[in-house]
Amino acid sequence: MRFSLSSFLLVALAAESTVASSWFSKAVYNKWQETELERWLSDHNVPYPTPADRKDLENLVKSNWDSKVATPYTDWEPAQLQSYLKAKGTEVKKGSESNKQSLVSQVQGAWHESADTASNSYNSVKDWIFDGWTDSQLKEFLDKNNVPVPQPRKRDTMLATARSNYESIAKKLNQAAHYPGDWLYESWSESDLKEFLDERGVPVPQPSSRDKLIASVRRNSRLAATQMKDNAASASASAKASKESLSDALLDSWSDSKIKEWADSNGIKVPQGSKRNELIALARKHRDTLTGDKVASSASSAFGAATSNAQNQYARATDDASLKREDAFNEAVGSWSDSRLKAFLDARGVPVPQGGKKDELVKQVRLNRHKAATGWSAWTFDTWTTENLRKWLSTQNNKAAKKSGATRDDLFKQAQDSYARASKSGGSSYASVTSYLASATDAAKDSTFDTWSESELKSYLDSYGVPTYQGSNVNELRAMARRNANYFRYGSSTPQGSVFARLQSGAQWLFDQLKIGVSGGRATASYQGGKAGDAVKEGATSATNRAGEAAQKAGDKVKEEL
Numbered sequence: 001m002r003f004s005l006s007s008f009l010l011v012a013l014a015a016e017s018t019v020a021s022s023w024f025s026k027a028v029y030n031k032w033q034e035t036e037l038e039r040w041l042s043d044h045n046v047p048y049p050t051p052a053d054r055k056d057l058e059n060l061v062k063s064n065w066d067s068k069v070a071t072p073y074t075d076w077e078p079a080q081l082q083s084y085l086k087a088k089g090t091e092v093k094k095g096s097e098s099n100k101q102s103l104v105s106q107v108q109g110a111w112h113e114s115a116d117t118a119s120n121s122y123n124s125v126k127d128w129i130f131d132g133w134t135d136s137q138l139k140e141f142l143d144k145n146n147v148p149v150p151q152p153r154k155r156d157t158m159l160a161t162a163r164s165n166y167e168s169i170a171k172k173l174n175q176a177a178h179y180p181g182d183w184l185y186e187s188w189s190e191s192d193l194k195e196f197l198d199e200r201g202v203p204v205p206q207p208s209s210r211d212k213l214i215a216s217v218r219r220n221s222r223l224a225a226t227q228m229k230d231n232a233a234s235a236s237a238s239a240k241a242s243k244e245s246l247s248d249a250l251l252d253s254w255s256d257s258k259i260k261e262w263a264d265s266n267g268i269k270v271p272q273g274s275k276r277n278e279l280i281a282l283a284r285k286h287r288d289t290l291t292g293d294k295v296a297s298s299a300s301s302a303f304g305a306a307t308s309n310a311q312n313q314y315a316r317a318t319d320d321a322s323l324k325r326e327d328a329f330n331e332a333v334g335s336w337s338d339s340r341l342k343a344f345l346d347a348r349g350v351p352v353p354q355g356g357k358k359d360e361l362v363k364q365v366r367l368n369r370h371k372a373a374t375g376w377s378a379w380t381f382d383t384w385t386t387e388n389l390r391k392w393l394s395t396q397n398n399k400a401a402k403k404s405g406a407t408r409d410d411l412f413k414q415a416q417d418s419y420a421r422a423s424k425s426g427g428s429s430y431a432s433v434t435s436y437l438a439s440a441t442d443a444a445k446d447s448t449f450d451t452w453s454e455s456e457l458k459s460y461l462d463s464y465g466v467p468t469y470q471g472s473n474v475n476e477l478r479a480m481a482r483r484n485a486n487y488f489r490y491g492s493s494t495p496q497g498s499v500f501a502r503l504q505s506g507a508q509w510l511f512d513q514l515k516i517g518v519s520g521g522r523a524t525a526s527y528q529g530g531k532a533g534d535a536v537k538e539g540a541t542s543a544t545n546r547a548g549e550a551a552q553k554a555g556d557k558v559k560e561e562l
Contacts, residue, residue, distance in 0.1 A: 028122045029061050029179075036179040037061055043215040044068045069122070070115035072223060073107045081107050083201050087227070088112075113226060121222055125180065126166035130159055131225035132196060138162055140187045145169045185214050191370040193217050194491070198370065200224045204490065207347070208372040251280055259283055326369075332487050333365045337465035341365050344488055347373040369491040381415040383485050385451055389415050408456050449478045449485070457481050464488075 029037060037057040041048045046064050048057060067074055073081060081103035085092050088110045096102035121128060130138065138158040142149055147165045149158055170177035185193065193213035197204050202220050204213070251259070259279045263270050268286050270279065333341065341361040342352050348371040353360050381389060389411035393401035400406050400414040449457070457477040458468045464484050468477060 027062070028119055029058065029065070032178045033176045035181070036176045039181060040179050043219045065119070066115060070118045071108070071111070073111070074104055076104075076107075077203065078103055080201065080203065085110060121226070122179070125178065126163045128222050128225040129166075129180065129184070130162045131228065132200070132221060133162075137188065137192070141184075144187055145172070180218070182211070182214050185217065188214075190372060191368065194372045195370040198490075204372055213372060251283055329369055329487055329491070330366055332484060334362055335465055336362075336365075336484075337463065340464050340488065344368075371491065373489070380419070381412055382488070383449065384412075384415070386411060386456075393418065408452075409459055449481050452478070452481070 029040070032040075034054050034057060037054070037060075038048065041057070041060055041064075044064060046060060046068075048060050073084065076084070078098055078100050081100070082092055082097065084107055085103070090106065090110045093102065093106060096106070133141075135153075135155050135158065138155070139149070139153060142158065142161060142165075145165070147161060147169070149161050167177050170180070170183075173183055175181055175183045190210050190213060193210070193216075194204055194208075196217050197213070197220065200220065202216060202224075204216065254262070256276055256279055259282075260270055263279075263282065263286075266286065268282065270282065274282070333344075336344075338358055338361060341358070341364075344365050345352050345361070345368065348368055350364060350368050350371065353364070356364075381392070384392070386408045389408065390401045392415055393411060396418045398414055398418055400411060403410075452460070454474050454477060457474070457480075460481050461468055461477065461484065466480060466484060468480075472480075
């Protein structure tokens with residue numbers, strides 16, 4: 001059974017878990033081994049001297065701790081900052097969409113935890129490191145380390161078992177446990193690692209290696225776990241408020257004699273001569289502390305039924321969105337040219353079947369849709385603008401860079417040929433090429449399609465084997481080019497988690513829908529008297545229907561974007 005992010009949010013509403021940990025100083029890394037200090041620095045791209053003594057390593061960690069742990073968003077790109085704000089329900093200030101400094105300031109205002117809380121979490125890595133794992137990954141980890149799990153193997157049981165045995169497993173393997181190494185992800189494939197990052201909207205370094213993927217998963221695991229729990233807590237609070245509203249509606253509908261009867265059955269003394277508002281206040285005061293509370297149980301019943309149905313509809317919508325994303329990728333690559341299919345596999349180190357037919361190539365691409373690119377290739381220049389290509393060729397002293405009449409296709413072919421020669425010769429020549437690519441790629445993102453001419457866009461799409469129909473306007477061509485370029489570069493994932501951010505906030509949205517329905521039920525209750533119970537249920541049911549409709553619309557919106 002797979003475990004999705006939306007499932008976590010919804011399951012957490014039914015059973016919240018509390019993780020206890022003690023406060024400690026920010027110098028949690030003082031007890032780390034030197035290998036753990038080096039690992040943390042490497043994961044966070046902080047250079048350190050080798051060899052280095054422990055004091056030097058600790059000082060480096062100390063000087064970077066706050067920016068990397070307490071305020072990690074300072075290193076985020078604008079798209080990731082916007083994604084976080086959207087997930088928090090915060091509207092990005094108009095005109096600041098590309099202003100990183102402004103976005104950082106906005107994220108700072110919406111940030112979910114203090115520096116002490118962030119540091120405190122590293123005192124017990126086991127409490128959060130497994131949160132984003134799938135059921136099958138937990139099972140494989142426990143089985144691999146010969147840890148028995150009580151039957152039936154439910155997720156909560158496997159999580160508790162993994163956490164309680166974490167230190168003993170590390171000790172058995174002679175591994176450090178404060179900031180775990182690659183041993184923890186030994187059973188994960190590279191596709192598993194990339195999928196973890198894809199689902200959480202974390203930009204995957206391209207090209208990448210297994211070590212880089214693990215470092216990125218490890219670096220982002222705590223933040224991902226925290227954000228999931230925050231969303232679950234927010235949804236829980238909304239659920240509680242909705243439940244209380246249901247109880248209020250029922251109480252408002254009861255007659256004075258019925259409230260007195262309820263109080264008497266629960267052993268509550270009612271002062272003689274109590275007025276109606278005093279009776280209702282007395283009932284509200286005692287309802288949460290009593291067993292057999294008819295008001296609470298009635299409210300719970302109505303709320304539970306509505307919530308369950310709405311959860312199911314929302315879960316179906318999110319799962320449907322994920323399936324649509326996969327289907328969109330599968331459909332797109334089915335029309336790609338053989339050269340594109342082979343290039344996709346080659347960039348990911350997947351052996352290309354010799355003389356393989358197109359069906360076999362398509363099959364391999366679909367199987368490796370979550371695999372990260374493993375190195376630079378001639379296709380790195382794929383989305384570069386004419387200006388970027390000229391600059392690159394100039395560094396290679398290529399005459400084509402100075403030809404005024406050279407088209408983008410001409411420059412692209414020259415760049416590919418230049419790269420191929422450097423790659424074949426190796427040594428300093430190839431090192432120089434890859435160094436340039438590493439520094440220049442960020443300046444040649446797929447957003448550069450905005451400056452491409454109609455003929456350049458059509459030529460680009462033609463390289464995929466994607467037909468362009470007469471009458472297609474430039475914006476439609478750009479959308480097709482960007483969609484295929486994203487699939488080629490990232491696989492089936494959506495860069496920067498635009499889909500993830502929308503689905504992540506869904507639990508809060510769900511209960512907002514329920515509260516609207518509850519309010520409607522309560523208003524009806526004030527007029528309907530003894531029929532209030534039915535009115536509340538109708539209000540909740542109405543909310544459920546709206547939730548389902550909105551969930552479907554969200555899924556349709558995802559489909560449109562894909």
